[in-house]
Amino acid sequence: MSNIPQSMTHKIMARASGREQVATGDFLEADIDMCFTHDPALQIIRKYFYKEFGADARVWDPTRIALFQDHLVPAKDAGSRHLAIAMDNFAREQDISKYYPYGQNYGICHIMMCERGHVLPGQMILGTDSHSVTYGAFNAFGSGVGVEDMLNVFRTGKLWFRVPEVIEVRVEGKLPEGVMAKDIILRLLGDITMAGASGKTLEFTGSTIENLSAEERMTLCNMTVEGGAKNGIMAMNDAAREYLRKATGRDSFDEVTTDPDFEYSQKIFYQAEELTPMVAYPHRPDNTRTIAQAKSEKIKVNQVYVGSCTGAKMEDLEAFTREISGKKAAPGINLIVVPGSMRIYRELLERGMMQTLMDSGAVIESPGCKACYGAHGGVLGDEEVCLSTTNRNFKGRMGNPGSGVYLASPIVAAKTAVAGYITD
Amino acid sequence: MENIITGKAFYCGDFVDTDVMSPGRFEPFGDDEALARIALIDYEANPPFVDPATGRSPFTVIFAGEEFGCGSSRETAPMALALAGAKVVIARSFARIFFRNCVNLGVILPIIYDHPYDEGIVGQEVTVNVEGRYFQVGDKQYTFGDFGPLWPIINAGGLTNYTKQRIAAGELA
Numbered sequence: 001m002s003n004i005p006q007s008m009t010h011k012i013m014a015r016a017s018g019r020e021q022v023a024t025g026d027f028l029e030a031d032i033d034m035c036f037t038h039d040p041a042l043q044i045i046r047k048y049f050y051k052e053f054g055a056d057a058r059v060w061d062p063t064r065i066a067l068f069q070d071h072l073v074p075a076k077d078a079g080s081r082h083l084a085i086a087m088d089n090f091a092r093e094q095d096i097s098k099y100y101p102y103g104q105n106y107g108i109c110h111i112m113m114c115e116r117g118h119v120l121p122g123q124m125i126l127g128t129d130s131h132s133v134t135y136g137a138f139n140a141f142g143s144g145v146g147v148e149d150m151l152n153v154f155r156t157g158k159l160w161f162r163v164p165e166v167i168e169v170r171v172e173g174k175l176p177e178g179v180m181a182k183d184i185i186l187r188l189l190g191d192i193t194m195a196g197a198s199g200k201t202l203e204f205t206g207s208t209i210e211n212l213s214a215e216e217r218m219t220l221c222n223m224t225v226e227g228g229a230k231n232g233i234m235a236m237n238d239a240a241r242e243y244l245r246k247a248t249g250r251d252s253f254d255e256v257t258t259d260p261d262f263e264y265s266q267k268i269f270y271q272a273e274e275l276t277p278m279v280a281y282p283h284r285p286d287n288t289r290t291i292a293q294a295k296s297e298k299i300k301v302n303q304v305y306v307g308s309c310t311g312a313k314m315e316d317l318e319a320f321t322r323e324i325s326g327k328k329a330a331p332g333i334n335l336i337v338v339p340g341s342m343r344i345y346r347e348l349l350e351r352g353m354m355q356t357l358m359d360s361g362a363v364i365e366s367p368g369c370k371a372c373y374g375a376h377g378g379v380l381g382d383e384e385v386c387l388s389t390t391n392r393n394f395k396g397r398m399g400n401p402g403s404g405v406y407l408a409s410p411i412v413a414a415k416t417a418v419a420g421y422i423t424d
Numbered sequence: 425m426e427n428i429i430t431g432k433a434f435y436c437g438d439f440v441d442t443d444v445m446s447p448g449r450f451e452p453f454g455d456d457e458a459l460a461r462i463a464l465i466d467y468e469a470n471p472p473f474v475d476p477a478t479g480r481s482p483f484t485v486i487f488a489g490e491e492f493g494c495g496s497s498r499e500t501a502p503m504a505l506a507l508a509g510a511k512v513v514i515a516r517s518f519a520r521i522f523f524r525n526c527v528n529l530g531v532i533l534p535i536i537y538d539h540p541y542d543e544g545i546v547g548q549e550v551t552v553n554v555e556g557r558y559f560q561v562g563d564k565q566y567t568f569g570d571f572g573p574l575w576p577i578i579n580a581g582g583l584t585n586y587t588k589q590r591i592a593a594g595e596l597a
Binding site: 082129155160194397 | 438439441443444447449452454491494495496497517520521524529573574577582584588597
């Protein structure tokens with residue numbers, strides 16, 4: 001085989017399929033290093049796992065599976081509770097110890113996967129949730145799949161893939177004060193649209209990315225799926241290594257890099273100093289405006305929601321708390337804060353941030369996906385408007401097709417809560 | 425999968441996401457009957473995809489624009505369409521997880537084709553010949569590409585059937 005320059009995604013896929021190298025467009029069957037599912041998906045997977053593969057079927061490797069309760073806990077109705085019970089049963093039947101049910105050690109799956117050390121560089125990681133692209137922040141191939149995919153992965157540990165084209169997104173320089181990773185990804189989505197990276201890899205490079213904190217890197221990769229991407233990925237940096245050392249107890253990692261002569265299918269460039277806070281208008285994450293434009297329209301909000309795998313990591317809440325400290329939410333605004341995990345929740349308490357948030361008028365809810373996807377908590381009335389640190393603002397996404405959701409960073413969320421209209 | 429599929433056409437525009445196909449506010453989704461009833465419920469169209477009187481769709485083939493099925497990975501989206509009565513989606517492009525779900529579940533045939541149709545197609549009779557790899561609207565016939573390495577999965581009726589075949593053949597442990 002002649003030598004084909006490889007991207008980091010190519011190298012991960014080659015290793016996982018037992019090949020020296022792969023070519024863009026190749027179909028392959030990869031061995032999965034780590035996978036997970038959550039409460040809305042597990043019940044149906046469990047049912048078909050035993051139905052299709054036999055009552056005594058075993059998963060291929062219980063140590064490579066994690067289970068999370070995050071979407072419908074605490075249960076809003078009996079049906080939701082049954083999902084949790086099904087997960088209890090499956091974890092016990094299959095000896096799955098990486099199990100995080102509602103309780104003292106639960107949280108949103110993507111934040112938990114990273115926080116609990118289930119993500120390693122160079123690995124193939126799948127979840128039954130589209131935001132599984134988050135793990136590229138740690139130089140892994142992370143991708144979302146459906147339950148039928150996962151049903152088969154649980155049994156065989158293998159899955160089919162097509163090697164994607166890779167788009168380079170290079171960001172150089174120092175981000176201005178008040179500009180976060182959320183603003184970079186919203187800007188990118190506005191530029192390339194929701195079809196811009198369809199089925200492709202978004203690979204981030206450049207000095208801005210090299211200097212980004214671990215959790216900001218997670219935000220960037222997390223929303224690559226909003227551009228249609230198969231995965232988002234970046235080379236490791238010191239912050240990411242430090243995060244993983246703490247999370248995994250390991251000292252060194254099998255990192256992958258892109259060959260210098262690899263040919264990207266497209267190259268996109270941003271100068272960090274030129275970026276500004278961004279806002280995505282209803283009803284699409286690529287329907288973006290600059291904060292200056294949004295501010296000039298004086299868009300009144302009824303609710304500010306700080307939550308989700310995108311916008312409720314520790315650093316998101318630090319940025320939000322720092323910004324709102326000593327100030328108060330405008331009268332009549334529902335200010336809802338949903339920490340990403342119980343570990344984050346506890347840290348808010350220990351560091352006194354809980355007090356600051358409550359003094360600002362925020363209500364701190366228990367961790368979970370909650371209003372981000374509209375199943376329960378924080379549903380809006382007709383014509384109502386929410387400014388949210390989440391990832392999607394599709395029509396009805398937050399529970400009511402008659403409402404409007406604007407997406408922005410935690411800093412913009414804090415300033416908007418205080419002003420009562422979208423501002424920075 | 426049947427080889428010849430015939431029925432009425434429905435139309436969806438660009439970027440029709442899985443939230444409008446099976447909205448989170450209905451989770452947990454309940455039985456097949458309930459899921460069929462909410463298929464594309466937040467997609468505004470007249471007539472709607474599902475007839476509220478019957479809880480089923482009179483449409484068999486959906487013509488769509490770009491990135492059909494973008495957003496959440498929920499398999500309830502293609503399942504809802506299928507349970508309501510759809511068998512084929514012909515889209516200019518698909519979001520990748522939705523496309524995977526269609527292939528793997530074996531309930532909807534996802535055909536990528538840059539078709540010329542818009543709302544005007546709604547209600548027209550369409551025939552899809554799966555093995556012949558063409559679809560027909562009136563006297564116009566369009567040939568679509570082959571499914572390459574995915575064909576064995578589609579032909580087996582989905583990924584789980586395909587896996588079981590491979591286990592039985594000793595290809596997988």
